[in-house]
Amino acid sequence: xxxxxxxxxxxxxxxxxxxxxxxxxxxxxxxxxxxxxxxxxxxxxxxxxxxxxxxxxxxxxxxxxxxxxxxxxxxxxxxxxxxxxxxxxxxxxxxxxxxxxxxxxxxxxxxxxxxxxxxxxxxxxxxxxxxxxxxxxxxxxxxxxxxxxxxxxxxxxxxxxxxxxxxxxxxxxxxxxxxxxxxxxxxxxxxxxxxxxxxxxxxxxxxxxxxxxxxxxxxxxxxxxxxxxxxxxxxxxxxxxxxxxxxxxxxxxxxxxxxxxxxxxxxxxxxxxxxxx
Amino acid sequence: xxxxxxxxxxxxxxxxxxxxxxxxxxxxxxxxxxxxxxxxxxxxxxxxxxxxxxxxxxxxxxxxxxxxxxxxxxxxxxxxxxxxxxxxxxxxxxxxxxxxxxxxxxxxxxxxx
Numbered sequence: 001x002x003x004x005x006x007x008x009x010x011x012x013x014x015x016x017x018x019x020x021x022x023x024x025x026x027x028x029x030x031x032x033x034x035x036x037x038x039x040x041x042x043x044x045x046x047x048x049x050x051x052x053x054x055x056x057x058x059x060x061x062x063x064x065x066x067x068x069x070x071x072x073x074x075x076x077x078x079x080x081x082x083x084x085x086x087x088x089x090x091x092x093x094x095x096x097x098x099x100x101x102x103x104x105x106x107x108x109x110x111x112x113x114x115x116x117x118x119x120x121x122x123x124x125x126x127x128x129x130x131x132x133x134x135x136x137x138x139x140x141x142x143x144x145x146x147x148x149x150x151x152x153x154x155x156x157x158x159x160x161x162x163x164x165x166x167x168x169x170x171x172x173x174x175x176x177x178x179x180x181x182x183x184x185x186x187x188x189x190x191x192x193x194x195x196x197x198x199x200x201x202x203x204x205x206x207x208x209x210x211x212x213x214x215x216x217x218x219x220x221x222x223x224x225x226x227x228x229x230x231x232x233x234x235x236x237x238x239x240x241x242x243x244x245x246x247x248x249x250x251x252x253x254x255x256x257x258x259x260x261x262x263x264x265x266x267x268x269x270x271x272x273x274x275x276x277x
Numbered sequence: 278x279x280x281x282x283x284x285x286x287x288x289x290x291x292x293x294x295x296x297x298x299x300x301x302x303x304x305x306x307x308x309x310x311x312x313x314x315x316x317x318x319x320x321x322x323x324x325x326x327x328x329x330x331x332x333x334x335x336x337x338x339x340x341x342x343x344x345x346x347x348x349x350x351x352x353x354x355x356x357x358x359x360x361x362x363x364x365x366x367x368x369x370x371x372x373x374x375x376x377x378x379x380x381x382x383x384x385x386x387x388x389x390x
Binding site for chain 2: 049050051052053054055056059060061062139141172173176177183198201202235237251
C-alpha cells in the first residue's frame with residue numbers, strides 16, 4: 001500500500017508503476033484529507049461501549065476529491081482532457097488512432113488507455129507516435145480518478161495538450177466516476193441499435209458529445225439515425241451529436257472542428273506566461 | 278459491478294473516520310441509497326462483506342436505507358414519484374423532470390466501538 005495516498009488496488013496495474021516496492025515513492029498529485037467536515041459524535045444511551053457517529057458523506061467523495069485534484073492539474077497546465085466512454089467494440093480505439101494520426105502536426109496529444117486486460121490498445125496508440133500509458137483494471141469495470149492520477153505520473157504530457165482517456169468499454173459504471181475530465185464523449189456505433197441512449201441513460205446524460213460511429217455501415221443496417229438522436233436528446237437535451245466513420249474518414253472533419261474549438265476555449269487565459277510548470 | 282468499487286469507497290471513508298474519531302471496530306454501517314442511483318442493493322451487501330474482510334469493518338452489519346425517486350415537473354409543477362431516472366411526468370407526460378431525491382449514495386451513520 002502507498003503511504004502517501006493509502007492505495008492498495010488489488011487488481012489494477014499501470015504500465016511502469018509498481019506497488020511491490022518499499023512505498024517511498026512520491027505521488028505527483030496531492031492527496032488530501034477531505035473528511036474533516038463536521039460530524040457530531042454522540043454517545044447513544046443503552047449501547048455499551050458502542051457509539052453512533054453521524055457521517056453524512058457521499059460514497060463517491062473520495063473519488064471526487066481525486067478528480068478535483070486531477071482537474072486542478074489539468075486546468076493549471078491548460079490541458080483539454082476528454083473521457084471517452086462506450087460499449088466494447090464501438091470503435092473507440094480506431095477513432096483515436098485516426099485522430100492522432102490526422103492531427104499529429106496540429107495538436108500535442110497523449111492517451112491514457114483503460115482495459116481490464118492486455119497492453120494491446122496502448123501499443124496501437126503508440127504506433128501512431130503519440131505517447132500512451134495503459135491501465136489494466138483487472139476485474140474493475142471502469143477507471144477511477146485515483147488510477148488516472150497515478151497514470152499521469154508515468155505519462156509524458158505537454159502543457160496545453162489534449163489528453164484522451166479511453167475508459168473501459170462499458171456503458172454503465174464509468175458514468176458515475178468523475179476522472180477530472182472537461183467532457184465525457186460517448187461513442188455509439190450504428191451496429192448497436194438506436195435505443196442504447198434509453199437503455200443506458202446515465203451515460204448519455206453524463207456526456208456532452210455523442211459520436212455516432214460506423215456510419216459507413218448504415219446502408220446494410222436497419223438503424224434509425226433520427227430516432228437514435230431523439231432518444232439521446234430525450235435523456236440529455238444539451239447533448240451534441242456528430243455522425244462519422246472512423247474507418248472511411250467521413251464526418252471526421254466535424255469532430256476535429258469540435259476538438260480544435262473546445263481546445264481553443266480551454267486555452268483562453270493560458271498565455272505563454274500564465275501556464276505554470 | 279461498480280458496487281465493489283463503491284464498497285471500497287465506503288471502507289476507505291470508514292478508515293479515515295477511524296483515524297479521526299478514534300474507533301477500532303465498526304458494528305453497523307447505515308447507507309442511504311437512492312432508487313435512481315443505479316446501485317443494486319444485493320450486490321452492495323455481497324461486495325461489502327467481501328471488501329470489509331480484514332478491515333476494521335470486518336463482520337459489520339450493512340443497513341441500506343432506500344430513498345425513493347422524486348422529481349418536480351416544470352410543466353405542471355407537481356411533485357411526482359419517479360421510478361426510472363429519465364421517465365416523463367406521470368401526470369402530464371412532460372420531460373425532462375427536475376430530480377429532487379433518489380440519486381443519493383451516502384454513508385449516513387456508523388455504530389462503532
